[in-house]
Amino acid sequence: MTMNLTRRGVLATLGVALAAPAFVRRARAAEVTLRLHHFMPAMTSTQTKVFEPWAQELSDASDGRIAVQIFPSMQLGGKPPQLVDQVKGGTCDIAWTLTVYTPDRYLVAETLSLPFMATTAAKTTVAMRTLMEEFGQADYKGVRPLAFHTHAAGKFHMTKAAVTTAADMKGLRLRSPNKTTGEFLAALGAEPVFFPVTEMVVGLSNGVIDGCCLPYEAVPALKLQELTHEHSAAAAGARGLYTNTFALVMNERSHDRMPEELRAIFDATTGAVLSDRMGQNFDASEEVGRQAVITAGSPIHEIDAAEIARWREAAAPVHEAWAAKLTAAGLDGAAIMARANALLDA
Structure with a gap:
């Protein structure tokens, strides 16, 4: 019996040994x-x-x-x-x-x-x-x-107070996701700060910024459910803040x-x-990121459609300036902007 077990063990070992080179050959x-x-x-x-x-x-x-x-x-x-x-x-x-x-x-x-x-x-x-x-x-x-x-439309993730109106943004230092969104946030009274998302965690941890704009998808990877405690998103059906x-x-x-x-x-x-x-x-x-926020016990606030409409008006000069920039670069700025909006509204 011992001999049989040993023989089986040897065969098993031999089988692994024989299989290993095949795996290595495939890997190579x-x-x-x-x-x-x-x-x-x-x-x-x-x-x-x-x-x-x-x-x-x-x-x-x-x-x-x-x-x-x-x-x-x-x-x-x-x-x-x-x-x-x-x-x-x-x-x-x-x-x-x-x-x-x-x-x-x-x-x-x-x-x-x-x-x-x-x-x-x-x-x-x-x-x-x-x-x-x-x-x-x-x-x-x-x-x-x-x-x-x-990515999906961005949301506000704040360390203390929620943002649901322009008045809520006054004086807040917000990590802006890009230059043009920063211009829009500044028009509503915030102080935009831009640095790569990988450096943002430090800014939230040490209080350099009061919050950030990101999709829920980024929450688990950056542990935003631990760093921020008030979250806001545009009402369903409204265009999102940015992407x-x-x-x-x-x-x-x-x-x-x-x-x-x-x-x-x-x-x-x-x-x-x-x-x-x-x-x-x-x-x-x-949805995975949103559930991480909910599990952490943080409230999610809705920015109503009327407020979003007012914010879109405030962003109009940013869009106009971008169309002009496209045109100055030899592109058809008006056509590009019109096509982009038509695709989003389709």
């Missing part, structure tokens, strides 16, 4: 290894719900010949505003980046970051990728765009040197397919 069989760099923590839903499954799907579809290595939290060095240039220079093959980290550099892509240019993440993402197809082909010259998307626009871009050489059959597999997973997937993920993750 990757002909294309792509390094994806981004600025958010590894636990953000875009990594766990989009990038990691996407990497696995590419591996499966190519029988292990395509591998994607993900580097969150700027692990390859540099600062978030440098991500597109890192792709161009070959520091990484793919990068996920925010347009607002390089204001006025990607003008068409940044248009939907204006105040009140947001509905759901899925719908606003469709508006963005359509706008980029029609007007923004030159925006990301020098890299290959793989996806464009937005931010994202791009997933790739080094053109990294793309073009893939074998043709692998490039076909890769390309089939990008473009509209990946854009829509990323937008839909943000909508699904909104």
